[in-house]
Amino acid sequence: MNDRLFELEEKMTSIDKKLTQVVDAILGNPLTKTGGFINDIRDLQDKVKEFEEKLEKHEEFKKRFSWTIAIVIVFAAIIQYFTNLYSNIK
Numbered sequence: 001m002n003d004r005l006f007e008l009e010e011k012m013t014s015i016d017k018k019l020t021q022v023v024d025a026i027l028g029n030p031l032t033k034t035g036g037f038i039n040d041i042r043d044l045q046d047k048v049k050e051f052e053e054k055l056e057k058h059e060e061f062k063k064r065f066s067w068t069i070a071i072v073i074v075f076a077a078i079i080q081y082f083t084n085l086y087s088n089i090k
Helices: 002-027 037-089
Strands: none
Touching: 002 037
């Protein structure tokens, strides 16, 4: 009977250690300041936000570039029109 109790205590201690390891892996260990799965998710969320900001800036740049090209083309067309008009008058 005593051996069975001792064996049961060892198994419970082993389960407790494994459970602690699982919790540390998921939540992180506050004593050693190591992250864990939750910290990895937060890091990924920060990186996703950073990429979204970069993508937004890139899209804004593409819009500005397109508008600039369009304005230059319109300006060149107006100059060409007035140049042809002037050459036809002369």
